[in-house]
Amino acid sequence: MTAETEREPPRQAIIEFKSVGYRLPNGQTILRDLTFTVGRGETLALLGRSGAGKTTALKMINRMLDPSEGNVLVEGKATVSWNAIALRRHIGYVIQDVGLFPHFTIEQNISLVPRLERWPAERTRARVKELLDLVDLDIDKFAKRYPHQLSGGQRQRVGMARALAADPPILLMDEPFGALDPLTRGELQKEFQELQRRLGKTVVMVTHDVGESLLLATHIALLEDGKLTGIYSPPEFLTAKEPMAAAYVANFRMYEDAERANEHR
């Protein structure tokens, strides 16, 4: 499937935010009037500064938080009318600190959701093998290991495999590569891009990395102080006039300029 055919109409909204607001119990407003949709197979990057409300918005999709105003719809149904447990098992979740269970082996970590869903043991085992292949980890070497015996990059791969275990149509990622060193991050970003080409999941990812957004996302939603500043395709984002977007792009270009300056040295 090429990018062109994916973009073609009828765009089927799988996640919809309708005038969503979120306030803390103490009255502080975190998000206001957030409206956007994510189509099937798209990758939306939520980009913004720390504290802009990106993670809060993400957590509303799998009902870790409920909106104070408006509605979040997943597959046409408001999250508040979903059973929270069923919704979460329907959505893969990857976080920066991975959160692997230290007392479970890699195999047990990956098979968590299938086991919760009471898959037959044979099917679960086959799925674990498939997933470890998918994230490029050798099953004989890793299945019986514990998380503390793995490197950060390997742990994040396991976190990704665990999120994909029950083949959820939606994947939420909260700064999935943020805690990795630049080289490992680059490797994983590239592999994720490849993975996404094969699996075609609907992905929402929180990031403050413009490069990551441009590389992985089909759409970039810019958040500032709990408000949506705009949604752009990567080419649109690079030429956007909106000050915040332009600032991000300028910051990103800084590295290219540095590269060029060094070529002429």
Next chain:
Amino acid sequence: MNTVNFFVRHQNEILQATLQHIWLVGIAMLLAVAVGVPLGIIVTRHPWLSKPILGGANIAETIPSLALFGFLLPVPWMGERADRLVIVALTLYALLPIIRNTSTGIESIDAAVRQAALGMGMTQNQILWQVELRLAVPTILAGVRVATVLTIGIATIAAAVGAGGLGEFIFRGLAMVNNQLILAGAIPAAALALLADSILGLLEWRLRPARQ
């Protein structure tokens, strides 16, 4: 040599008293775990209850044991039988370390692990049994270990209210100024404490989750 002879001659009585001692402490510890672990879990779920629960257990801990036995004596159901009274008192002493370690064990779990468990769609019960308690077991056992050693010592005072146990020898020995009698109570009590400490320590080590 005299002491060894004394032990051999009175081995049956000593054994009897040791078994009685184990019985008092054993029942009290079972009760304390049955009450303390759930209370420890409640503290993690409702932080506002932490002050009254831990405070209460703390106060129980500070009452001198002899005085506590005295306080409980007029309570109807408990005053009837000395061993009931002693078991209740020992349970109260054992509660604090067990409650505190249960809540500490659960609260010290990496926040990312709990976030992931929730995000994967585990129910609160599944998180409690498969993640939180499993990861907190070594800490809880450490609390049980402290509580057990503590109650084995305190249980010697049970003889003062007629509940028997190894304290019998100690009190009799004190009254008769007979060191052999005192040792007949003190040595088995110390041995029991050491034994319980190492068995629970071993269990704690065996049940710790894999770690760095």
